[in-house]
Amino acid sequence: MNKIFSMSRKDVLTFVIFSAVVLLMPIWLQPFGAAYPDLMQKFAIFGILAIGFNVLFGLTGYLSFGHAAFLGVGSYTAVWTFKLFSMNPIPALILAVIMAGLFALAIGYVSLRRSGIYFSILTLAFAQMSYNLAYSVLTPITNGETGLQLELQDPRVIDSAFGSTSDGSLPVSNLFGLVDMNGIPGFYFCAVFLIIGFFITQRIFASPFGMMLRAIKSNQTRMNYTGFNTRPYTLTAFVISGMFAGLAGGLMAVTDPLAGAERMQWTASGEIVLMTILGGVGTLIGPVVGAWLIKYFENIFSSFNESVLHNLFAFLPDGVEKFVVEITSMFVGEGWHLTLGLIFMLVVTFLPGGMMEGFRRIGSLFNRDGGDKAKPNEKTPAPAPAE
Amino acid sequence: MDAIFLQFLNGLDKGGAYALIALGLTLVFGTLGVVNFAHGALFMLGAFCAVTLRKLLTLEMVATDPEKVTAWGTPLEIRTPYVEAWFGDFGAFMVDFSVPFSILLAIPVMLVIGVVMERGLIKHFYRRPHAEQILVTFGLAIVLQEIIKHYFGANPIPQPMPSAVGGAADIGAALGMDPNVIVYPWWRLIYFAFSVVVIGAVFAFLQFTTFGMVVRAGMADRETVGLIGIDIDKRFTAMFGLAAIVAGMAGVMYTPLLPPDYHLGMDFLVLSFVVVVVGGMGSLPGAVAAGFLLGILQSLASMTEIKAIIPGIDQIIIYLVAVIILLVRPRGLLGRRGVMES
Numbered sequence: 001m002n003k004i005f006s007m008s009r010k011d012v013l014t015f016v017i018f019s020a021v022v023l024l025m026p027i028w029l030q031p032f033g034a035a036y037p038d039l040m041q042k043f044a045i046f047g048i049l050a051i052g053f054n055v056l057f058g059l060t061g062y063l064s065f066g067h068a069a070f071l072g073v074g075s076y077t078a079v080w081t082f083k084l085f086s087m088n089p090i091p092a093l094i095l096a097v098i099m100a101g102l103f104a105l106a107i108g109y110v111s112l113r114r115s116g117i118y119f120s121i122l123t124l125a126f127a128q129m130s131y132n133l134a135y136s137v138l139t140p141i142t143n144g145e146t147g148l149q150l151e152l153q154d155p156r157v158i159d160s161a162f163g164s165t166s167d168g169s170l171p172v173s174n175l176f177g178l179v180d181m182n183g184i185p186g187f188y189f190c191a192v193f194l195i196i197g198f199f200i201t202q203r204i205f206a207s208p209f210g211m212m213l214r215a216i217k218s219n220q221t222r223m224n225y226t227g228f229n230t231r232p233y234t235l236t237a238f239v240i241s242g243m244f245a246g247l248a249g250g251l252m253a254v255t256d257p258l259a260g261a262e263r264m265q266w267t268a269s270g271e272i273v274l275m276t277i278l279g280g281v282g283t284l285i286g287p288v289v290g291a292w293l294i295k296y297f298e299n300i301f302s303s304f305n306e307s308v309l310h311n312l313f314a315f316l317p318d319g320v321e322k323f324v325v326e327i328t329s330m331f332v333g334e335g336w337h338l339t340l341g342l343i344f345m346l347v348v349t350f351l352p353g354g355m356m357e358g359f360r361r362i363g364s365l366f367n368r369d370g371g372d373k374a375k376p377n378e379k380t381p382a383p384a385p386a387e
Numbered sequence: 388m389d390a391i392f393l394q395f396l397n398g399l400d401k402g403g404a405y406a407l408i409a410l411g412l413t414l415v416f417g418t419l420g421v422v423n424f425a426h427g428a429l430f431m432l433g434a435f436c437a438v439t440l441r442k443l444l445t446l447e448m449v450a451t452d453p454e455k456v457t458a459w460g461t462p463l464e465i466r467t468p469y470v471e472a473w474f475g476d477f478g479a480f481m482v483d484f485s486v487p488f489s490i491l492l493a494i495p496v497m498l499v500i501g502v503v504m505e506r507g508l509i510k511h512f513y514r515r516p517h518a519e520q521i522l523v524t525f526g527l528a529i530v531l532q533e534i535i536k537h538y539f540g541a542n543p544i545p546q547p548m549p550s551a552v553g554g555a556a557d558i559g560a561a562l563g564m565d566p567n568v569i570v571y572p573w574w575r576l577i578y579f580a581f582s583v584v585v586i587g588a589v590f591a592f593l594q595f596t597t598f599g600m601v602v603r604a605g606m607a608d609r610e611t612v613g614l615i616g617i618d619i620d621k622r623f624t625a626m627f628g629l630a631a632i633v634a635g636m637a638g639v640m641y642t643p644l645l646p647p648d649y650h651l652g653m654d655f656l657v658l659s660f661v662v663v664v665v666g667g668m669g670s671l672p673g674a675v676a677a678g679f680l681l682g683i684l685q686s687l688a689s690m691t692e693i694k695a696i697i698p699g700i701d702q703i704i705i706y707l708v709a710v711i712i713l714l715v716r717p718r719g720l721l722g723r724r725g726v727m728e729s
Contacts, residue, residue, distance in 0.1 A: 063518045114713055117422055117517050121664045122713055125706035128657060132706075137699030266657060270525060277522055330537050338537070341529030348523040349511065 052244020066127025072264035074249025100246020147260035280356030402682020403582030427656025433638025501631025667722020
């Protein structure tokens with residue numbers, strides 16, 4: 001037990017700062033106009049998702065294009081737990097994580113027999129299978145296109161055993177009947193899990209297990225020649241990251257008890273990849289930053305419409321203003337994905353390490369000019385993109 | 388038996404589309420070594436070439452007929468497309484056959500798009516890891532489809548097929564079976580024939596022209612071809628253009644079967660990648676064979692008799708086959724040893 005909590009000073013510092021940043025979100029997000037609960041819940045949930053994905057992709061280099069399937073499984077499990085047993089989020093999350101873990105075990109066991117692009121295609125195939133089945137044959141479980149929802153006549157055996165009565169409206173998920181899981185309490189509930197998740201990944205990164213995974217990323221063949229069977233390690237990483245995704249899916253259901261199949265579509269998996277890459281693959285904080293940035297800008301950009309733009313550019317002469325609005329309207333509002341795609345292409349092309357590498361480069365630029373404050377390990381030049 | 392035969396036919400046109408896209412994917416991969424996730428977007432762009440041409444051809448001039456009035460008392464409006472007014476019957480013929488005519492538009496457009504894409508973006512990713520190639524082309528695919536969405540909207544835009552081939556062919560009667568049992572739409576047959584012709588043309592081009600020979604040599608050993616003094620990069624760029632043209636033409640001809648919308652490409656891309664992997668990464672015949680095979684399997688699986696045994700099989704059959712193939716025969720049906728196995 002002691003060993004688990006023995007962290008280097010740098011790790012402790014990172015962890016404390018990270019927790020503070022997450023918990024103080026309602027305050028420091030105010031000036032950005034993002035301090036409302038719905039968005040902050042998303043920040044926390046997608047942060048968890050990206051962290052978990054990073055355990056697989058960042059450490060082992062296995063690019064899964066089917067991670068959304070675990071998200072979906074988590075959501076469905078959580079909603080079913082609400083329906084059958086209790087509106088308490090704890091059992092729902094536990095079951096969601098377990099189910100996603102089992103799912104990941106099955107899919108990972110098969111997919112990890114292959115590597116490289118074949119692995120990506122296999123995970124993609126499994127995710128598409130789950131998505132198609134959720135839409136068609138499994139409709140009794142998933143409620144097809146409508147999505148799985150709570151209903152008034154759900155049994156909720158545990159809740160009714162404790163004598164909670166329905167007041168004619170749909171119940172809200174609540175922690176032992178004390179706090180409702182929406183608004184700010186809902187955010188803090190998710191935030192606690194984000195912090196726990198961050199702690200776990202931090203430990204994985206620092207552990208011999210994490211070292212092993214990184215060795216697999218850099219040269220799996222050599223690992224095999226040295227006599228290591230790498231598959232149990234990659235499978236463990238796969239299951240862990242699937243469980244993170246299941247947790248995120250469960251939390252989505254906790255904050256909004258609805259589960260739909262579109263959560264499992266492969267474009268959703270693509271979004272997870274985007275977040276991780278944008279922030280910085282293989283770094284601790286990068287994926288979370290990427291998730292926050294994408295969710296933040298999605299929220300900001302989507303709210304821009306033509307009239308907002310007209311107001312924004314009202315100072316320009318008439319003809320120019322029309323032209324500018326015409327151009328910019330392509331990139332905001334409905335067209336926000338265009339901006340996302342462009343940013344993503346630029347990042348992959350010029351900054352394969354994501355935002356974190358960008359920060360490091362800027363940092364080293366200043367350090368070179370201004371003195372010798374750079375830590376030795378930060379001075380190592382980032383791998384230059386090949387032509 | 389008749390039902391099986393009918394489903395078999397049904398699979399041919401879909402298989403043709405898969406095969407055409409997978410052929411292009413494999414060409415790009417075999418020559419440039421790049422995994423192109425934006426290839427589906429090229430298919431989609433081709434489909435929108437057809438949409439654009441039809442829009443242009445059906446630009447109408449409005450004249451009012453002073454002698455007749457409508458039920459609302461306003462003068463009757465006569466709308467005639469400009470091309471009809473200018474060229475008479477030939478104009479009407481062009482409007483009717485707008486989809487096949489679009490191929491003439493699609494070839495230069497797709498060539499330009501393909502070459503620009505290769506020189507502008509793909510070129511810089513030859514030696515980067517496959518994961519980064521996938522990611523950057525995935526980003527490009529998003530950008531392309533969002534641009535299309537901006538200009539054409541999010542709804543599918545149906546394209547009529549030429550009225551001359553709008554009906555159905557009684558294939559059963561032609562093969563000496565009972566008439567009116569196996570009836571099949573003409574356009575689907577045309578699509579199948581079209582895909583066979585295009586695939587044949589690509590293979591002939593690679594097999595029987597000097598240019599094709601050099602490209603094949605480059606696929607086998609790029610370095611040596613370079614040492615002989617041939618600028619192989621230029622030819623590979625041309626092959627990327629060719630792959631774009633093939634995908635674009637496949638898209639143009641598919642529009643009457645499936646109204647195109649902006650995410651058409653993504654839907655086909657996933658399936659085509661599965662097709663490529665099943666056929667064997669880097670093998671052109673494998674891609675074509677797997678395309679038709681999976682198309683036929685998919686339509687056979689959607690027979691009610693089979694669905695009664697295994698519910699939902701039609702939804703997952705392609706992926707299921709891919710999983711099984713990848714596990715028991717990792718190289719795919721006709722794949723060469725050592726392609727992307729590191």
